[in-house]
Amino acid sequence: MDVIAMALPALNDAFAMILQPHVVGYLVLGVVMGLCIGVFPGLGGIAGLSLLLPFMFGMEPVSGLALMIGMVAVVPTSDTFASVLMGIPGSSASQATVLDGFPMAKKGQAARALSAAFASSLFGGLFGAAFLTVFILAARPIVLLFQTPELLMITIFGLSMVGILAGRVAIKGIVAACVGILVGTIGEGASSGALRMSTYNLPYLVDGLKLVIVGLGVFAIPEIIALLRQDKAISDRANLGGGWLVGVKDWWANRWLSMRCSLIGVIVGVIPGLGGSVVDWIAYGHTVQTAKDKTQFGSGDVRGVIGPESSNNAKEGGGLVPTLLFGIPGSGSMAIFISAVALLGTGSIEVGPSMLKNNLDFTYAIVWLLASANVVGTLICIAASGGIARLTNIRFALLAPFLFMIIAFAAFQSRQEIWDLVALFGIGLLGIFMRRFDWSRPAFLIGFVLSAPAERYTNQAYQIGASRFRRGFEEGLEYVFSPIVIILIVITLISVVVGLRQAKTIQAEGDVASGSKRAPLVFLLILSAYVGLTYWNAAIIPDFARMDRVFPVFVATIALIGCALLLVQMMRSPETSAIFADREAQEASSNTHALWPTLAWFAALLIASALVGFIFALAVFLLLFIRIRAGKSWAYAATYAAGGITFICAMAWTLNRDFPPGLLQNYVDLPWPLT
Amino acid sequence: MISKTKRLMASVAVLSAAMTGAPALADGHAIDLEGKTVEWIIPFSETGGSAKWANFYAPLLSEALPGNPTVVVTFMPGAGSTKGANFFQDVEYDDGTTIFGSSGSTQFPYLLSDPRVRYEYGDWNVVLASGTGGVAYLPADLAGQLGEGGDATALAGEDFIYGSQGATRLDLVPLLAWEMLGLQVEPVFGIEGRGDGRLMFERGEANIDYQTSSSYLSGVTPLVEAGTAVPWFAFGALDDAGNIVRDPTFPDMPSFKEVCDVTDGCETSGKQWDAWKAFFVAGFPAQKMVFLPAGAPDAAIATYTQAFEDVKARADFAEISTARLGVYPQLTGAAAQTALDSATVVPEASKAYVTGWLKDRYGVVLE
Incomplete structure (x- = not known):
């Protein structure tokens, strides 16, 4: 009763704060800015919030909060556009949306997929806020129950989703996930700082690869190249009339699914340390496991959109708990949010343990500003979705250079080095071949995302557990096998068993015909060689840094066993077996362009950027691509190139970003944006 | 924006500053930054303590500098902050629009002769040193x-x-x-x-x-x-x-x-x-410092020093800084220089002791 007596007046105050005309105005302004930034893949809330920071100083707290929350809240809503329409994961929150959203767009159902996604987002956002209003008061002790072993089990549970997304040949999926994990271990080990697959001579690799590059490389580049080779529009059918209304009805038909996934989103979001990167995969896995008819997943089942989208907005609300209650940011944008709050007003709001006691009204204001931002953002997005969905009818050769420009710019934001583009190209190449030979790209990405937490929590749980066991056997057992851990183990086991039984019917990336034996075999051998190299590289880490050795060696061993099994299977299977899946054979008739010449365009852009800088290279690339590949007139190509350059410069200028310089810039001083 | 502009310009500026006599501020020789954008490089991500510190000072600095330039904090994380510091080492003084914020995590690799360090504190010009405990x-x-x-x-x-x-x-x-x-x-x-x-x-x-x-x-x-x-x-x-x-x-x-x-x-x-x-x-009494790049003329150093002094002299400074920075000295001028000296020089014996200890206890070898 005490709790309610405390909460109700605060809630009342919070609504009084929010429902002022100027606060609503700032909220809408923030939402519109957030939508503009979120539409571009790879530019999440961090870019937007840094943009707002200079204005925060001394601003009235509620107005400032409204502006910032409006911006942060809608990024996971608006990045759905890129996921569904282009197959580009806009941010880590919408990776799983790509799996079914993009096939729907290809089938001409873009508007339906978008509006189903937005309706789910809206529901997820509101559900998250409502849940938090009650839960936030009791959250602190519950969150503290999640110690390192629990965090490790959640990570493993996330990894178990690989079982569902593994594809027709389960071992291939497992190896793909292992390779993803190994790519995630590149760089300085978290525990002892030992170098893995990197050297100080190439500082870029020491810090490891960033998610934005791997996500764009694995999903976006292969799709762009594949579409370019077919030289038509994304959607091969006419738009279905009234699509967006169908999407909302789809959501209503699956409202219970949406609710379950929202709950998953809030719960995983609440736990500090995991962030949102797994939420959408877990939600997708749950969606698939609980669906009766699973045959359409991966080729455009609307439930595959509703599940992840419900969870990723609910997660934003959940993520506020560690941020507000513990002062520990759940994500990069939340970290900036914390420092921005301190700039507001007189700095009297202090995010952290005292927040609930001293600023409960502000806490509620934040929660419900988030919900209101979701409403405003979703309404704008639904209104826009019909129009934006027409993008899928544009001939892709005209869209691709523009997309490539955006992706390259987004990748460059990762570390602002030319190596960002090299890494994007390299991972893109891997993605292209994984797509071709039907190796599960979602499994690879899950492995990559969970690589760092899996290793960190394994090492930490081992260290702390060992210390507990030294104190007493029972104390150790109690620590390692808490009730929560046991429940999570059971859930994980069920999920793996059910997942593996169903995996054969779920083709997360559609059906793939088999071709000749040679090409798939060569790719397998190359992957095995990389895994072998990683194994060797990790194995030579000396004893004092063994904490950095154990994990990659363990994962590489599993991957090597998997590769060996696959080799044996390949030797014994006929050419028609699923193990020899080769998209090249399947798409031979629809491809009008070969792979290598198409890739050469982008390789040329990369090399030219390294020589003369990004902007010069881009201008020439756009001009020539539109003229030669798309076959338009010189005048058309020149207009296109000028438009593209203007656009990207305007964006970089607004966000205060630079472009990759080339060798030329070492010798000649050029004005921005050519620097 | 950062442009590694002509050595000539810089040396002319140094020369003219030297000729007019050093602390030129009172004579109206302060550099004017009107209409310009000051880029404040922080070699960490947006999420760390240095970001908090720089975000606190940036708007105040903007108000205090002559001409009220926009002060933008640019984050350049990587390699435990040595990437950003190495970058700043290569920046040549142009018009006083590039400054750098270092932290204890930048100082320690320098003191321990980390192989990634290509920067030299002695080349830079300190204008603020913030302590903590x-x-x-x-x-x-x-x-x-x-x-x-x-x-x-x-x-x-x-x-x-x-x-x-x-x-x-x-x-x-x-x-x-x-x-x-x-x-x-x-x-x-x-x-x-x-x-x-x-x-x-x-x-x-x-x-x-x-x-x-x-x-x-x-x-x-x-x-x-x-x-x-x-x-x-x-x-x-x-x-x-x-x-x-x-x-x-x-x-x-x-x-x-x-x-x-x-x-x-x-x-x-x-x-x-x-x-x-x-x-x-x-690591602590002079944990975070603000630097102008090598070759900065005295007028620029004096301008920034004055600006930080003005920030400290604000009537509300105690109030707004206590929560964000704690009650610690925010040193400028000669005091900042002294803090810098004590923060970037450790006796050889102490360094040898710590390197030995790191190696024996944690197996860390810095070479």
């Missing part, structure tokens, strides 16, 4: 075993777990302190920030922790009020003679020196103590 705290049951004045002798048999960011970072100072006090501490490496260390403490997994002053004030004070954490000692502060005295922000807490004095086996003299003190001085 640190507080060590324990769970209530363990704090109950402490003797008079924080005597740790009774804790010698305890198994301690400490969440650490890495032995070569600022954590070197507390890790060495635990060792000197005879505690058996197992550092759990791989946490991403001190906030995560505090969370580990709150979850009951770690049973010893430290936080820098501002994080202690906002994050641990509520725990102390709730009775789950008890402060043990503050590292301390330096007096004018260079002695370690009680931290002015926490006058009721003993300094590390006092605790060491009363604990069996802990010496406040000798090689180990000197090494601890040298690295403490490098």
Whole structure:
């Protein structure tokens, strides 16, 4: 009763704060800015919030909060556009949306997929806020129950989703996930700082690869190249009339699914340390496991959109708990949010343990500003979705250079080095071949995302557990096998068993015909060689840094066993077996362009950027691509190139970003944006 | 924006500044930054303590600089901040629109001769040095075993777990302190920030922790009020003679020196103590500094120095800075230079001791 007596007046105050005309105005302004930034893949809330920071100083707290929350809240809503329409994961929150959203767009159902996604987002956002209003008061002790072993089990549970997304040949999926994990271990080990697959001579690799590059490389580049080779529009059918209304009805038909996934989103979001990167995969896995008819997943089942989208907005609300209650940011944008709050007003709001006691009204204001931002953002997005969905009818050769420009710019934001583009190209190449030979790209990405937490929590749980066991056997057992851990183990086991039984019917990336034996075999051998190299590289880490050795060696061993099994299977299977899946054979008739010449365009852009800088290279690339590949007139190509350059410069200028310089810039001083 | 413009320009500027006589500010020779954008490079991500510090100062600096330029904080994380520092080393003074914010984590690799360091503090021009302190705290049951004045002798048999960011970072100072006090501490490496260390403490997994002053004030004070954490000692502060005295922000807490004095086996003299003190001085009393690049003319240095002095002289500075920075000296001018000197020079013997200790205890070899 005490709790309610405390909460109700605060809630009342919070609504009084929010429902002022100027606060609503700032909220809408923030939402519109957030939508503009979120539409571009790879530019999440961090870019937007840094943009707002200079204005925060001394601003009235509620107005400032409204502006910032409006911006942060809608990024996971608006990045759905890129996921569904282009197959580009806009941010880590919408990776799983790509799996079914993009096939729907290809089938001409873009508007339906978008509006189903937005309706789910809206529901997820509101559900998250409502849940938090009650839960936030009791959250602190519950969150503290999640110690390192629990965090490790959640990570493993996330990894178990690989079982569902593994594809027709389960071992291939497992190896793909292992390779993803190994790519995630590149760089300085978290525990002892030992170098893995990197050297100080190439500082870029020491810090490891960033998610934005791997996500764009694995999903976006292969799709762009594949579409370019077919030289038509994304959607091969006419738009279905009234699509967006169908999407909302789809959501209503699956409202219970949406609710379950929202709950998953809030719960995983609440736990500090995991962030949102797994939420959408877990939600997708749950969606698939609980669906009766699973045959359409991966080729455009609307439930595959509703599940992840419900969870990723609910997660934003959940993520506020560690941020507000513990002062520990759940994500990069939340970290900036914390420092921005301190700039507001007189700095009297202090995010952290005292927040609930001293600023409960502000806490509620934040929660419900988030919900209101979701409403405003979703309404704008639904209104826009019909129009934006027409993008899928544009001939892709005209869209691709523009997309490539955006992706390259987004990748460059990762570390602002030319190596960002090299890494994007390299991972893109891997993605292209994984797509071709039907190796599960979602499994690879899950492995990559969970690589760092899996290793960190394994090492930490081992260290702390060992210390507990030294104190007493029972104390150790109690620590390692808490009730929560046991429940999570059971859930994980069920999920793996059910997942593996169903995996054969779920083709997360559609059906793939088999071709000749040679090409798939060569790719397998190359992957095995990389895994072998990683194994060797990790194995030579000396004893004092063994904490950095154990994990990659363990994962590489599993991957090597998997590769060996696959080799044996390949030797014994006929050419028609699923193990020899080769998209090249399947798409031979629809491809009008070969792979290598198409890739050469982008390789040329990369090399030219390294020589003369990004902007010069881009201008020439756009001009020539539109003229030669798309076959338009010189005048058309020149207009296109000028438009593209203007656009990207305007964006970089607004966000205060630079472009990759080339060798030329070492010798000649050029004005921005050519620097 | 950053442009490595002509050496000629810079040398002309240096020459003219030299001819007109140095502290030219009063004569109206301050550089005017009207309509310009000052880029403040922070070699860390948007999420760290340095970001907080720079975001606090940026709008104030903008108001105080002549011409009220826009001050933009640019984050350049990588390689434990050495990437951004190496970048700044290559920046040549142009028009005073590029400044750099370093931190203890930039100082330590420099002091330990990390192979990635290609920067030289001696080349840069310091215009502000911000200090901080640190507080060590324990769970209530363990704090109950402490003797008079924080005597740790009774804790010698305890198994301690400490969440650490890495032995070569600022954590070197507390890790060495635990060792000197005879505690058996197992550092759990791989946490991403001190906030995560505090969370580990709150979850009951770690049973010893430290936080820098501002994080202690906002994050641990509520725990102390709730009775789950008890402060043990503050590292301390330096007096004018260079002695370690009680931290002015926490006058009721003993300094590390006092605790060491009363604990069996802990010496406040000798090689180990000197090494601890040298690295403490490098990491805390001058933890964060603002620099102009090599070759900056005196007029520019004077302009920035004046601007930071104006910020400090604001009527509301005490009020707005206490919560964000704690009650620590924000040094400018000659005081900043002295702080820089003491933060970037450690005696050879102390360096040798710490490198040896890192190698024996953690197997860290810096070469």
